[in-house]
Amino acid sequence: MSINLLQAAAGLSGNLRGIAWMAASTVAFVGMHGTVRHLSAEMHPFEIAFFRQFFGFLALAPWFLRYGLAPLHTRRLPLHALRAGVNLVAMLMFFYALSITPLAQVSALAFAAPIFATILAMLFLREVVRLRRWLAILVGFAGVIVAFFPDFRQTGGIAPGSLLVVGSALVWAAALILIKLLSRTESSVTITAYMVLMMMPMSLAVASFFWTWPTLQQLGWLALAGIGGTLGQMMVAQALKEGDTNVVMPFDFLKLIWAAMLGFLWFGEVPDGFTWMGGAMIFSATTYIAVREHQLRRQRAEPDEPPVPRTPAAS
Numbered sequence: 208m209s210i211n212l213l214q215a216a217a218g219l220s221g222n223l224r225g226i227a228w229m230a231a232s233t234v235a236f237v238g239m240h241g242t243v244r245h246l247s248a249e250m251h252p253f254e255i256a257f258f259r260q261f262f263g264f265l266a267l268a269p270w271f272l273r274y275g276l277a278p279l280h281t282r283r284l285p286l287h288a289l290r291a292g293v294n295l296v297a298m299l300m301f302f303y304a305l306s307i308t309p310l311a312q313v314s315a316l317a318f319a320a321p322i323f324a325t326i327l328a329m330l331f332l333r334e335v336v337r338l339r340r341w342l343a344i345l346v347g348f349a350g351v352i353v354a355f356f357p358d359f360r361q362t363g364g365i366a367p368g369s370l371l372v373v374g375s376a377l378v379w380a381a382a383l384i385l386i387k388l389l390s391r392t393e394s395s396v397t398i399t400a401y402m403v404l405m406m407m408p409m410s411l412a413v414a415s416f417f418w419t420w421p422t423l424q425q426l427g428w429l430a431l432a433g434i435g436g437t438l439g440q441m442m443v444a445q446a447l448k449e450g451d452t453n454v455v456m457p458f459d460f461l462k463l464i465w466a467a468m469l470g471f472l473w474f475g476e477v478p479d480g481f482t483w484m485g486g487a488m489i490f491s492a493t494t495y496i497a498v499r500e501h502q503l504r505r506q507r508a509e510p511d512e513p514p515v516p517r518t519p520a521a522s
Contacts, residue, residue, distance in 0.1 A: 225450020226458050228442045233461040235439035240305055240313065241469045242432040246425060247306030251417035255429065256295075256302045257410040258421070262433025264403050271400070278400040281393060290385040290398075291405035297382060298406075299413065300375035308368030310470035311478035314463045315354045315486030316372040321493040322347040323380030331384055340499055347492030354485025452501035460490050 239259075246255050281287060305313055322344055328334040336344075351373060358366040389398050421429060446455045463486045470476035 222450040222454040225446045225448075225455040228446035228449060229455045229458040230461055232439045232442035232446060233459060233465055235435045235442060237310070237314070237462055237465040237469055239432045239435040239439065240310055240466065241473055242428050242435070243302055243305045244310060244474065246428050246432070247302075250419060250421065250425065251414070252302040252306045253299055253410075253417050254414040254419070254421075255432065256298050257407070257414035258426075258429035259298075259302075259433045259436055260403070260407045260410050262430045263437040264407055264433075266434045266437040267399075267403060274396060274400075278394065278396040279404075281397055281401070283389060283393065284401075286385065286389055287393075287398070287401040288405055290382055290389065291402055291409060293378060293382045293385060294402060295406050295409050295413070297375045297378040298410075300371045300378065304368045304371035304375065308366065308372065309476040309478065309482075310466040310474070311463060311476065311482050311486070312354065312357070312369060313372050314466035315482050315489065316351065316369060317376055318459075318463075318486060318489040318493050319347060319351055319373060320376040320379045320383070321496055322489070323377045324383045325496055327380050327384045328387070332387065340496055343492040343495045343499070347489050347496075350485045350488025350490075350492065352485070353481055353488060356481035356485070357479035360479075453498040456494050456497045459494075460487075463487075463490070 243252065243255055243259075301313075301317070325334075325336060325340065325344060329336045355365050355369060358364065358369055386398060449455075463483070467476075467478045467483075470478065
């Protein structure tokens with residue numbers, strides 16, 4: 208499906224190309240999530256996280272060959288290391304959550320990351336958050352509570368997997384703040400290069416405590432997860448480059464739809480109605496925040512100078 212979308216994108220223009228790239232990215236990400244859940248029945252999620260980085264690095268190898276060592280020039284090595292460490296914690300929490308939580312529930316709660324990022328940006332970067340975005344934040348948090356309802360009905364409390372997803376969203380939001388700080392002096396190429404190079408040995412150190420040698424079949428699945436995740440990140444960056452944020456971002460909600468379908472077909476999971484409702488509330492809030500920030504950036508841009516769309520660094 209994603210291949211057909213990419214082929215069709217060549218004949219489209221502007222926002223339609225951005226929509227096609229975003230739709231393709233949702234397929235890649237949900238495919239990676241399903242693969243991680245499948246493999247976690249036989250391998251520890253922390254080992255899967257290492258191979259996701261390893262094969263993701265191989266997917267980026269041509270990119271490194273093109274740019275050589277130039278992207279590694281930096282004066283902010285400690286901040287790069289901190290960002291990689293924070294990013295790794297978020298990934299480990301997320302992968303473990305995938306191993307014990309229905310795919311649709313993971314996708315719904317993971318939408319909360321931009322809400323946390325907005326609050327952290329206000330606290331640490333002194334960004335101004337006015338009434339409308341505060342209302343969006345409240346709606347988003349209400350959506351998180353609604354998405355917890357299936358856990359309350361089944362166990363009387365919040366399931367550990369759901370808590371891990373929300374925790375990973377919070378930690379990932381902290382990584383986004385570090386990326387913002389780095390982007391003031393570093394190129395996106397440099398930020399991505401150090402993330403990949405540092406997270407690989409970090410994740411290997413953690414995985415070594417749970418290591419089992421994968422079979423050839425498992426290596427195939429691991430390669431699919433690593434390459435799919437990296438391609439998904441590149442597609443999101445391209446989507447935001449091609450199209451306007453307010454047009455492209457709503458199509459990220461396809462993740463929840465694909466996750467529900469894949470969870471049902473592959474694992475026999477049936478998402479609760481509260482999962483859909485909570486996911487929709489969280490996603491609506493985060494989409495509004497993204498659109499509002501995009502509008503504010505355009506307002507701050509010079510009248511004779513078109514705004515440059517901001518693309519997220521790979522994670």
